[in-house]
Amino acid sequence: MAKLLNGKNIAKSYRETLKQQVSELKEKGVTPNLTVVLVGEDGASKSYVNAKHKACQSIGMDSVIKHFDADITEEALLKEIKALNEDTGVHGILVQVPLPSHIDEHLVLETIDPSKDVDGFHPENIGKMHLGIDTFAPCTPLGIMHLIKETGIDIAGKNALVIGRSHIVGQPVAQLLLNESATVMIAHSKTQNLESLLGQADIVVSAVGQPGLVSGEHLKDGVIAIDVGNTVVDGKLVGDFDFDSVSNKASYITPVPGGVGPMTITYVLNNTVRACREQI
Numbered sequence: 001m002a003k004l005l006n007g008k009n010i011a012k013s014y015r016e017t018l019k020q021q022v023s024e025l026k027e028k029g030v031t032p033n034l035t036v037v038l039v040g041e042d043g044a045s046k047s048y049v050n051a052k053h054k055a056c057q058s059i060g061m062d063s064v065i066k067h068f069d070a071d072i073t074e075e076a077l078l079k080e081i082k083a084l085n086e087d088t089g090v091h092g093i094l095v096q097v098p099l100p101s102h103i104d105e106h107l108v109l110e111t112i113d114p115s116k117d118v119d120g121f122h123p124e125n126i127g128k129m130h131l132g133i134d135t136f137a138p139c140t141p142l143g144i145m146h147l148i149k150e151t152g153i154d155i156a157g158k159n160a161l162v163i164g165r166s167h168i169v170g171q172p173v174a175q176l177l178l179n180e181s182a183t184v185m186i187a188h189s190k191t192q193n194l195e196s197l198l199g200q201a202d203i204v205v206s207a208v209g210q211p212g213l214v215s216g217e218h219l220k221d222g223v224i225a226i227d228v229g230n231t232v233v234d235g236k237l238v239g240d241f242d243f244d245s246v247s248n249k250a251s252y253i254t255p256v257p258g259g260v261g262p263m264t265i266t267y268v269l270n271n272t273v274r275a276c277r278e279q280i
Contacts, residue, residue, distance in 0.1 A: 002225065002250035005147045011262035014146070018266075019059040021273050025280075026060065032276035033062040034092040034118065034268070035084055039077065039103070040070035045096045052094070055265045061272065064090075074103045078111050085113040091279055092118035092272035115279060118271035120172070129172065132179050136271050141173035143263025144205060144226055145180070151224055151252045156181035161201035163187045163194070163214070163240070169207040169228055177203070194218075206240035216245030225250040228260050 022032055034056050038049050049065055056063035066084075068077065084090050093116045099105050109117075114124040120138040128135035148155065160182040164170035170186065178184045182203065187194050198204065198218040206214055207228035219225070229240030239256030247253055254260055 139267035164207035
């Protein structure tokens with residue numbers, strides 16, 4: 001039976017480390033500041049932004065939410081971001097997506113100063129990550145890597161299968177695994193031999209949003225199973241794994257909810273503290 005990788009507990013422990021780092025920065029007269037840009041009234045986005053705000057406060061960071069109406073022009077939004085780039089009191093900038101359809105999301109993300117890009121989505125930071133250069137990486141993949149390392153296994157040489165190729169999770173976590181010398185396979189909607197690939201993998205990360213996609217019968221004994229799926233079924237949040245059957249084959253497994261999710265916000269905090277240290 002698999003051991004549970006409890007993201008809530010792991011995140012709580014790591015946030016204590018970040019809290020100490022914030023305290024040390026405050027002793028030097030600097031308080032890390034995360035400024036989140038929110039456009040419009042999307043309920044899920046507002047909820048997520050509020051969660052980040054509370055998390056910042058819990059470790060002693062400054063948190064500012066700049067909320068703009070959905071009809072703000074692209075030009076005006078870019079001007080606001082450029083002002084945040086120039087503000088030395090702002091250490092991390094995060095633009096909550098999705099943005100309204102009249103605003104070019106890629107242009108907005110490219111406008112953020114790479115040294116303040118705590119979401120890790122600026123093309124400069126993405127490029128550095130693919131070159132193996134230490135930089136800001138996307139927060140969910142960083143959280144996934146933290147969970148895998150919590151198992152104590154050596155990632156080098158392991159076969160890792162990432163299911164999903166989004167630029168938010170799938171592609172960056174595959175690159176981070178490759179940077180740790182794993183042998184990485186990426187499966188997606190056009191993959192025809194998923195069951196065969198599952199049978200070869202020592203580590204499986206699924207980020208598709210398709211309940212029951214992965215069942216235990218196709219997995220190696222002792223696999224590390226990281227479920228990033230996030231789908232509401234009959235009022236309950238479920239992942240991509242058939243939890244019971246996967247648990248019987250895996251050595252470690254993340255629950256949904258309470259697995260990867262808490263680690264994502266934790267790495268927003270991590271990246272902001274890092275940005276503050278580097279900027280001073």
